[in-house]
Amino acid sequence: MWLRMDTSPVARERSPVRSELPIVRTFCLLLGLALAAVGQEPPPSSVPTAPAAAAEVGAPSNAELAEQLRLLRSEVAETRALKAEVQQLRGIVQSMGVQPGPGPGGATSPAVRGGSGPAPAASTGLGGVREGTASESQGVSNGVPERFHSGAFTSRDDPGASTERFGIKGRYKYNDKATGPLGGGGYFSFSSPDDEFSLNVTNQITVDGTFIDRARLQTTEQGFNVPFARSFIYGNITKDWSYQVGVQGFLGTFNLLDLFLAWHINDYVTLRAGKGLAPPLYEYYAFSPALEPVITNSPLYQLAAKRPLGLMFTGNLWKNRIQWWSGISNSGTSLFGNLDRNQDYNGAVDFTPFRGEGWEETVLEGLGGGVGFSGGKQEYLLNQQGVSISNNGEATTNPAFSTVLGIPFSTFHSNVSANGMRSVFSPHVYWYGRLSLLAEYINFSRALTDGTTSGRSTQRGYYVNASYWLTGERDFMGNGFQGYSTVTPLHPFIPSKHMYGPGAWQIAAQWSELNAGTGDVARGFVDTSRSTNRMNNFMVGLNWWPNQYTRLSFDYVTTNFNNPIPLSGRSPVDGYQTFWMRFAMFF
Template identity: 30%
Template sequence: MKFNKLVLAAVVLGAQTVSSNLRADAATDQLDALKKQIEQLTEKVLILEKQATTAKIQQAPAVSLNTNGLAGVAADPRVEQLDQKVRILERQRELDLESAAEKAKQTPRVSLGANGFSVTSADSNFVFKVRGYVQADSRLFASDHVGSTANDTFLIRRARPILEGTLYEKYDFRVMTDFATGINSSAANNGFLQDAYLNARFLPEFQVQIGKMKEPVGLERLQSGANLLFVERGYPTQLVPNRDVGLQIQGDLFAGKLRYEAGVFNGVGDGASGDVDASDDEKDIAGRLFATPFKDSGTDALRGLGFGVAGTYGNQDGAGLVSKYKSPGQQQFFAYRSGAGTATAPNVVADGDHWRVSPQASYYWGPFGLFGEYVISDQRVRRDAGTSSFAHVQNTAWQVAASFILTGEEDSWKGFTPKNPFNPAKGGWGAWQLAARVGQFDVDNRVFSTSGSLADSATSASGATSWSVGLNWYFNKNVKLNFDYEQTDFTGGTSAFLKNSEKVFFTRAQVSF
């Protein structure tokens, strides 16, 4: 009976150890230890049984053990009790795990990381996210630009907290405000409120978006301000609407290969935003089709090709619907006349049809990126100078921009994530990107007609051509630095400002999440 006592003593010891120290977190370890002990005991028992058989000790009790517990210890109630205890502990552990898994299914998920802060309901039908980005810029102007009044400056270009989320699985919302330099709260164009809309995703192919949003026209305008290749957007953005209030239907067709957007909006001037239609009762319609036909192609070189066309049409009346145009250094190079409407002080206002059309394309292949767009903005305007005269003005702009990521990451329209975030101690230097751009703005020459000009030919240029090079350093997904040099030459105009080139060195430190 010696080995039987040994077995019993060891099992009692093991079971007591487990039962006296049971805690949810430690239970698994204890059970594993107990199993191990039982396995060791099984081996010992087998050895002893063999010895007993050899010695013809017929009175030895029949004991069989296995790793699932003491399965058949011959009718010893204490061993049976211990066996039950072990089984109960195992089952309790099982139930605790089931309970924890069930609880996890019902517990909202909280996430804080590179994509900001978010809370998601257990069923994923409700999501609330806090995101945002801040851009701290500098603009340094070359001193040889005679006539320029711009100061070298540091500025906060954008400071935009974003609240967005989903309600009842299908209803997305987004509110983005801006507290950056120069933002104002005029009734017609409240710059504090950038986006405020609800998007009902009834189907991927059919969604309805209502509120203040970007009108679906300009390619670079539709790119997030946090993902821009250069510090300032190119000329085409100045001829397309910015944000406006309205209703838009949108969706992705053919497995996402064709995106469509069509909406009706209050209508804004070129490059402008609006919160309310303070000028007229007329509304603009805007639409865009953008195809990425090879997005699922097996040919890498084709997957990143996208192209499309966008446009607007509306009847616009009022002074607030004609625009001024700016150089990359944000200096005005063109403005319509804005006098009292007398013979000596003419005034120009929007009065009639305004249409825009913009073919556009983008292409990404590995670290290489390329995009371009062209915009025609055709607007009927009225010149009040005692008497009124009318003219159609057709301004155009284009740009082509290319980029290459030196560190090899795969580029995309929505940006990319550096493979090796900046951390010199670990040999990480972030991602580096080279960029170049050329663009042109052409003002309709009819603006400067000698009989009843719409703009002052001395202070307004008939065109501007810019080229730019840039180096972007992405520390990680959230932090980047931009270094751009951009030079602009103006055509037309007689002022010193327009006769000389604008040369600007931009920097930007951006944090986005």
């Protein structure tokens, strides 16, 4: 019996294994001889002839026979030990990725059946990630006990501890169609060879310098700061189900941003369950704040549905020219629980009629628009402990309305509560291309009470974005699910690759206004000593993309109020100015 070893280049590199081959062959030879000796039957007894009788005169004595039997038993025991060592060696070779040779009777393993010559070494996917062997993909144990969710291990002898294993390919990819949690950017991808199972990792980091012309303002977003550090794990479990988990560091706080699973029912409908982006406010759910042409969202961000927890259907109609959202969630905004027993409805519909055959590369291809809406009964105190506008920029009950830096300019008294229907209506229109325009209006209305007086509080706001690529690039053409994205420069600046182009340069501006209304002042809901009812904001800036993963922004922002208010405990002021720069990466 001989052990056939792999002679592939991978096997030749494993010198410790190769050096043992003569010893293994010797062990196997001794094993065969010993087994043959043990298994041989004695010949039938017969009456010895005269010559045989004469030969018996020199026959060994009983003591000699006993000694020979003892030696033979010792050799058999040693051979068995050698056989065990050979089997252990075969296991080591297999664990190093070398396919086993022929088994007893010349039968080859399933991994190499039908082939000839040396078995191939385990292959690797792009990026050098080992894909695994056929035996691994069929759930063959590797000798390591399986583990329960508690951390306890199963027994090594547990016959039920069988694990389904699949090969893995690893790659680094780029979302060139504005897809993924970031709406573009690079990501690490690990998947099975048929892409039925995948795990992807992507990140967004931003480092800002926010320099305001006034001191001691009520915001942590000043000086050098980190407004967004986001990481997402996402992928699919079979091609019918997908998942996403996102976390965020925001100005020194940390929070779970997204957590959902989705069932792709068919090409037209998907059901999502969990915490994720939802309408209304296209500016918030259609792209990351770090991808807006100006340096951040308009002040309307605080009226958005943001990331509620609930169920959401999404889909496409008319050859992807209509995109829609429809779902229910907990009341409040981006909360992890429910403050009352009610749920909100959130929905949107967008139309992009100039898409598809005949419209490619035309001036109208990037034209579209739609409307987002929300409604539900809400009954909770606005001033909640642990829930505020500054809590990760997400969870809020809107106890105040703020500027783009999170500085309150209209604040409700602490005894004011929501006690009825809330409705949000938000139409928007966009035109994406080398020159891009985006505009949106919002009406935010809810029933409030302070225990004595009740009434409907209504806020209105709008913004208008305009941007232009100086170096000839074009924005993603956009739809009801995704707006602005990362961009690939026509002539990137990557010195490590000896590429010294100018990169992509863009100019951008935004005008916005948020009107908190006068009704809350008249009813006594608002603290007039530190509140005004209208704020407008203007941003203008320059963006540079040296490559498709990195953006540098430089903006000037001016914020003004219709009435002076005390922002820093000193004399009332009617506004402030900000120089804002950002380094952002999407990878």
